[in-house]
Amino acid sequence: MENSIQEKTVTAITSDALLEDWQGHRRLTRRVIEAFPEKDLFEFSIGGMRPFSELAMEMIMMAGPGIEGVATKKWKQFGEGTEISKPKTREEILKLWDEATEKIDKLWPTIPAGRFQEVEAAFGQYENPIYATILYFIDNEIHHRGQGYVYLRALGIEPPYFWER
Numbered sequence: 001m002e003n004s005i006q007e008k009t010v011t012a013i014t015s016d017a018l019l020e021d022w023q024g025h026r027r028l029t030r031r032v033i034e035a036f037p038e039k040d041l042f043e044f045s046i047g048g049m050r051p052f053s054e055l056a057m058e059m060i061m062m063a064g065p066g067i068e069g070v071a072t073k074k075w076k077q078f079g080e081g082t083e084i085s086k087p088k089t090r091e092e093i094l095k096l097w098d099e100a101t102e103k104i105d106k107l108w109p110t111i112p113a114g115r116f117q118e119v120e121a122a123f124g125q126y127e128n129p130i131y132a133t134i135l136y137f138i139d140n141e142i143h144h145r146g147q148g149y150v151y152l153r154a155l156g157i158e159p160p161y162f163w164e165r
Contacts, residue, residue: 015111022138025141025145026063026097026101026104028162028164028165029097029141029144029145029148030094030098031160032052032148032159032160033056033093033148034090036155038089038090040155041053046150046151049147052144052151053087055144056097056144057087058144059097059141060096060097060100062137062141063101063103063104063141064099065123066133066137067107067108069120069122070115070130070134071107073120075121075122075123076123077123116129116134117130118130
């Protein structure tokens with residue numbers, strides 16, 4: 001008798017759960033942006049790191065165009081087509097943040113399940129399966145939010161609890 005090994009596909013996380021995880025991180029990062037005093041959001045820096053306003057803009061420029069690339073399979077170079085005037089206030093950053101969040105919510109349901117396994121070069125540079133690209137977007141945000149936590153603590157401000165997403 002011949003043994004037959006059947007390959008099974010097991011889903012470790014659903015698309016909806018991945019979206020909720022990402023949006024939970026985005027809600028928390030938004031609260032970090034809100035916690036900064038206006039001046040320090042744009043000027044405060046430690047050890048040559050960029051001010052948090054610049055880190056937030058990097059996250060915005062990754063999330064909105066990133067979800068477009070994931071949903072449409074049409075990737076621009078990072079930063080291409082996102083030439084917006086540099087925000088000068090926290091409210092302008094939060095508006096851009098919210099617009100990117102809405103874009104994620106709008107485009108996410110259009111992504112077919114099989115798309116997450118497809119390999120593409122995000123922003124024409126980073127070749128990975130789409131699920132890994134999305135995880136990179138989340139990892140990048142967590143990394144920069146950690147910098148924001150350091151800044152807030154150095155400013156004597158208690159940052160939001162990281163587990164309250």
